[in-house]
Amino acid sequence: MPILPSRDLDETLAFYERLGFESRGAPHAQYDYLIIGRGTVALHFYLDRDVDPLTTAASCYVYVNDVDALFSDWDAVGVPTDPTNGCSLMPPTATDYGMREFALVDSSGNLLRVGSQ
Numbered sequence: 001m002p003i004l005p006s007r008d009l010d011e012t013l014a015f016y017e018r019l020g021f022e023s024r025g026a027p028h029a030q031y032d033y034l035i036i037g038r039g040t041v042a043l044h045f046y047l048d049r050d051v052d053p054l055t056t057a058a059s060c061y062v063y064v065n066d067v068d069a070l071f072s073d074w075d076a077v078g079v080p081t082d083p084t085n086g087c088s089l090m091p092p093t094a095t096d097y098g099m100r101e102f103a104l105v106d107s108s109g110n111l112l113r114v115g116s117q
Contacts, residue, residue, distance in 0.1 A: 002060035004110045005048040009034045012045050015087075015107050018077050045108075053109030060112055067092050067100045067116040079104065 006012040009028045013036065017023075021036040021043070028034035032047035041062055064070050071092050079089040090103040101115035 001042070001044055002058075003044045003046055004058045004060065004108070005051045005056060006034065006045040006108045006110075007047075007049055007051040007053065008108075009045060009047050011107055016043070019074050019079075019104075043112075051108050053107060056109035058108075058110045060110075062112055062114045064114060064116050067102060067114055070114060071102045074104065 009032065013023055013028065013034060016036050016038075019038070021038040021041075023034065024037045024042065025035040026033075028045075034045040034047075036043050036045075041064070043060070071089075074089060075091075079087060087107050088103075088105045092100050092102040094100055095115075099115040099117055101113055104112040104114065106112070
């Protein structure tokens with residue numbers, strides 16, 4: 001399970017709640033640790049106020065049943081492309097290794113690569 005940095009756990013929770021995730025586990029303010037989930041996908045975040053969203057190198061890969069359907073859901077929410085914090089949602093593409101993938105960069109600069117066959 002990857003554990004990703006967050007410069008602001010409230011901001012991270014709000015960002016991912018727009019994408020259909022919900023908070024799971026203990027209150028994040030109590031432990032400076034956030035667990036969110038959507039269906040069977042869980043993401044973990046730890047507080048690191050020094051994270052620079054334009055230079056962070058944290059990432060994870062999320063395998064889903066239908067990458068195009070999930071992209072459509074998330075695109076409909078309107079993930080902002082914001083150069084000051086690095087948020088972006090890149091459309092699905094076919095890979096040379098037989099997957100369809102898209103990329104999401106959150107407000108702390110974490111890269112989620114999302115794919116399906």
